[in-house]
Amino acid sequence: MGCGAVLPVTNGPIHAYMQSSPACFAAFNSLLAAEYSSNNLLDAHRLTVDTWAVQHPGTQKDRRAVQSVGLHLARLMLQLTSPRPPRETNAVMLDFAQHKKTLRPLMVPVEFRVRAIDIAPFAGTSFHISKVREWAEATWLDWSDAHQYIRSWVTEYASLDVD
Ligand SMILES: [Zn+2]
Incomplete structure (x- = not known):
């Protein structure tokens, strides 16, 4: 399920509509825990969340999953291709969220x-930071079929210009 990682079955919580194995979710949570406990790593936090x-992406038949994956891809693109100060990034992301209903299902x-x-x-x-960045960049490339769509969606709905 999810990222396709083959992992031992463990008992643990998994996210409601983002399908993942408990072991993958545990790996994600260990990254989050490190980021929450160090100011230096907070910069990586958004990337970790969006990349994971x-x-x-869950099933693209589920509207919540479609909106979630589209928004996270838009955020990922913004951070990787036109990084801004945190406050500006927040503003753009809030703007994205208001238009999430227009997102369409994507090929995963x-x-x-x-x-x-x-x-x-x-x-x-x-x-930590360089590895998260490597993970984020590789994942964005894995989604290359969706780049054009996300780029035009971002251009249409970001209140600030995106290069
Ligand atoms: Zn996974």
Whole structure:
């Protein structure tokens, strides 16, 4: 399910409509825990959330899942291609959220080359930020079929110009 990581079955919580295995969700949570406990890692936090979300798009027959994946892809694009100060990023993202109903279902990549479980071993280390960035960039590339659509959606709905 989700990012396609083959993992041992463990008992644990999973997200309601982002399908993932409990072990993958645990890897995601270890990244979040490290980010919440260090100011230096907070910069990576948004990327971690958006990257994990677009690796677990759920079924594109579910409207919530469609809106979720579209919004997270738009946020990912913004951070990777035209980074802004946090306050501006927040403003653009709020604007995106208001238009999420216009998002359409997307073709989900068959496979992701880098997954949360590949990054989790670096949680809280000096490689944390660079590894999260590598994961985010690889994931954005895995979604290349959706780039054109997301780019035009962002251009239409971002109140600030996106290069
Ligand atoms: Zn996963």
